[in-house]
Amino acid sequence: MLGWLTAPAPERRLLSEGRLRGPTLYVIAIMTFAMVVVAAAGLGLSNAAGIVARGVESRFVIQAEDSSSLPKVLQVVRSVPGVRTAEPVPEAEMRKTLERWLGPGGLSDDLPVPALVNVDLAPGTDSGAVGRRVEQASPGVRFVAHGQVVRPLLKSLRVLQWLALALVALMAVATSAVVVLAARGAFDTHRSTIDIMHGLGATDQQVTNLFQRKIAVDAFLGALAGGIAAALALIVLGGSASALAGDLAGGPPLTAGDLVILALLPIGAVVLAALVARAAVLSALRQSL
C-alpha cells in the first residue's frame, strides 16, 4: 500500500528537474503551524470549559434578601441528605465584593446587602429537591445553581471551541486546495514526461506514485517545520497559559491526550496532502487516453 514511498532512484529521477519544492512546502508549513496552534487553543478552551463545568456542577447558592432568615435556612439545608457543606458568605466579604463594582463611596450602611449561602452537594444529589426544601422553609429565598450563572461563559467557551475546530477544518481544506494546485502545476510541468511514460506503457498508478511521493516529501518537510514551530510557540506560551488556566479553571490547559492529538495533526497534513495529490493527478490522467 505504501510502495509509492519507496521508489528506486531511477524512478525518482523521472521528476527530478521539476520545481515542485517551492510554495507547497512553505504553505504547508504555515498551515500546519496555524492548525496546531488553533487546535491547541480549541483543546485548551474545551478543557477549561470542562473544568469549569465540573467545578460548578455541585455548587449552589442560596440568596436571601437579608440575613434575618439565614439561621432557619441554614438549619434546614444542613439537614437535607446530600448537602455536604452550607456556609454563609460573611457580610463583610459581600460588601468588599460590591465595593469593587460600586466604588468605596457607593455602598452606604443603609443599602441592603443580600445574604448568600454557598452550598456544596454530594454527587448524585437531587438539587431540585434540596431547592424545594429550602424555598419551602423560607419563602422569598432562592436556591440558584452556580452552573446557571456561568452558563453564558460555558456557552461562549463551547462556541470558541467549535470555532477552533472549524478553523482547523478550513485550514485543512485550504491545504488540500494548495496541494491540488501544486499537483496540477507539477502535472503540467511534466506533461511531456507523462505522455512519454504513458506511451511506453506506464499505468496511471505508476505515474501517480511519482507525483504523490514528491508532494508527500514536500508536505512532510513543510509539516515538520510547521509542527516544530508550533511546538516551540506552545512551549513559550505554555507557561503563562498554564498559570492562567490554573487560576481560571484549576487545571492544566492541555492534557497528554491533547498533546497526542496535536502531534498527529502534522502527520494528518502529510497524509491529506498525499491523498489529495493522488486524487488530483489521477483525475488529470483520466482525461487522457
Next chain:
Amino acid sequence: MGVETLSAIVEFDSVGLRYGTGAEVLRDLNFRLSKGGFYFLTGPSGAGKTSLLKLLYLAQRPTRGRVGLFSEELSDVGRVDLPYFRRRIGVVFQDFRLIRHLSAFDNVALPLRIAGRSEAEIEGPVREMLAWVGLADRASARPATLSGGEQQRVAIARAVITQPDLLVADEPTGNVDHDMAQRLLHLFTALNRLGTTIVVATHDLGLIASAPGAQLMRLENGQLSDPTGSLRNPPRRPVPEAS
C-alpha cells in the same frame, strides 16, 4: 469479435479518425497486418501516416470502425488495460520524445523499468543496446548534448529494448546517415526475424528498397491507395514520391 484471425496482429475494419470536429484525416481503412510481417507505410506529407501510427501505438482511438490488436478488439479494452497493450508495442517517434533530464541510459532503460524489471536485469541489455546503436560511450549523456542522429538512435534503442511484438517507427532514419540507416534497418530486420511485426513510416525510398521482403502500404488523403486492403511488395528500386 470477428477481428481475430490466426496470423493477424493488427486488423482495421472501416476505421476512421477525426480530430475534434474537423474533417476525417483517416477514412475507411481496412487492412490486416500479419504477425511477424515487415511493413513500410508511405505517402505524401499530410496523407495521415502519423495519425495511422497513432492508432497503432494507441495514442488515439478511432472515431469509427474497429481496430483489433493482439487478438483483442480495442473498443472492448478499458483505459486501465491499455498500458499492458502499449508495453507490447515499441514506438520510434519522429521527434524522438526523449526525456530531456534523463541520461541516454535511463531513457533506454525506461520501458524495462516501467515493465517492472529489476536494475540487475536492466543494466546488461541497455549497455548492449547502446553499444549496438553506437552510443556505448554516451550512456550518461543527456539528450540535449546529443546530436539529432544520436537522439534518434537512443529513441530506437528505447523502442526495441523490450523486443516488442509490434514496432512502430515514424521516419526512424530521418536524422541518420546512410550507414547508420542501414544498421538500423538490420536491427529492425533482426527483430523481425525474432517475430516482431515492424511498421515503418518513411519517405526514405532507399530504405524501402533495402528491404525487399517488406510490404508496402501507401496512404493518400487518409485512405489506403489500394482500397481492397491487399498489400503489395515494394519495388526493387526506388519509386518517385508524391510529395
